Every structure is written in structure tokens, then in C-alpha cells.
Amino acid sequence: KDERTFLMIKPDAVHRGLIADIIKRFEQKGFKLVAMKFVKASEELLKKHYEELAKKPFYNGLVKYMGSGPVVAMVWEGQGAVLTCRAILGETDPAKSKPGTVRGDFSIHIGRNICHGSDSVDTANREIKLWFKDEELVDWEPEM
Numbered sequence: 001k002d003e004r005t006f007l008m009i010k011p012d013a014v015h016r017g018l019i020a021d022i023i024k025r026f027e028q029k030g031f032k033l034v035a036m037k038f039v040k041a042s043e044e045l046l047k048k049h050y051e052e053l054a055k056k057p058f059y060n061g062l063v064k065y066m067g068s069g070p071v072v073a074m075v076w077e078g079q080g081a082v083l084t085c086r087a088i089l090g091e092t093d094p095a096k097s098k099p100g101t102v103r104g105d106f107s108i109h110i111g112r113n114i115c116h117g118s119d120s121v122d123t124a125n126r127e128i129k130l131w132f133k134d135e136e137l138v139d140w141e142p143e144m
């Protein structure tokens with residue numbers, strides 16, 4: 001199996017009508033979508049997702065904001081998916097992200113940074129398990 005990563009379009013991007021623009025960039029690059037759901041995440045799920053940040057001063061605000069509206073949770077597959085999808089997203093801080101990246105093009109605020117991407121293969125595996133059941137991951141190949 002090729003490498004997989006977990007991406008999540010955040011409530012600010014959904015609210016601003018950016019879902020299609022964001023998905024398009026990962027499709028165009030050549031990654032394969034293997035799972036996607038549109039959900040208003042529970043506080044419990046978001047706390048688990050961000051458990052490593054529990055001691056950060058912005059943690060409570062982050063969890064509250066991420067639960068303020070729906071998100072698009074996705075699994076994307078392809079060679080080097082974790083690092084390359086992070087490169088497509090740009091830096092965590094949109095102000096430091098180059099034009100041409102998702103955050104560089106669509107945001108100026110670190111607390112409203114458009115889309116989450118797993119930072120390692122281990123994190124990706126943990127996040128995919130947290131957000132999706134095994135049977136929600138679609139096994140498919142493009143017709144040749």
C-alpha cells in the first residue's frame with residue numbers, strides 16, 4: 001500500500017466556500033482520495049485529535065473553534081503523501097507560508113489556517129484510525 005495521510009478542511013475554509021479549491025490541489029498533484037466525510041466533530045473527538053497540544057495556551061480555543069462548524073475529514077494516498085501534502089499546505093503559520101500553498105493563498109491567521117495535515121506517517125496512522133472505520137477506507141484503482 002502506498003503511504004496515506006489525513007487531511008482536514010477546517011470550519012473557516014468550509015464557511016468561506018473553499019472546499020473545492022482545496023481538494024482540487026491534492027487531486028491535481030496526483031494523490032488518490034480514499035476516504036472523505038463532512039462532519040461536525042464532537043468535542044471528545046477533537047480533544048483526542050489534538051491531545052498532544054493539551055498544555056498549549058491555545059488548546060481550548062482550538063478545540064472550540066474546530067467544533068464550531070463542519071469539517072471535511074479526508075484520507076489521501078500516494079508516494080510520499082505525508083510530506084508532500086504538508087508542502088502543498090504550507091507552514092502552520094499562514095503568514096510564513098509561500099504564495100502557491102493552500103495557507104499562503106487563503107489565510108493570514110495561525111488560528112484559522114484552513115486545513116490540517118498529519119505531520120508524520122505515525123501521526124497519520126493514528127489520525128486515520130481516530131476519524132475513520134476500516135470499512136470507510138475505499139480500496140479502488142483508476143480504470144486504465
Ligand code: CMP
Binds near residue numbers: 112117
Ligand atoms: P493544525 O495543523 O491543525 O495543528 C495544530 C493547530 O494548532 C494548528 O494547525 C493551528 O491551527 C493551531 N495553532 C498552532 N499554533 C497556534 C497559535 N500560536 N495560536 C493559535 N493556534 C495555533
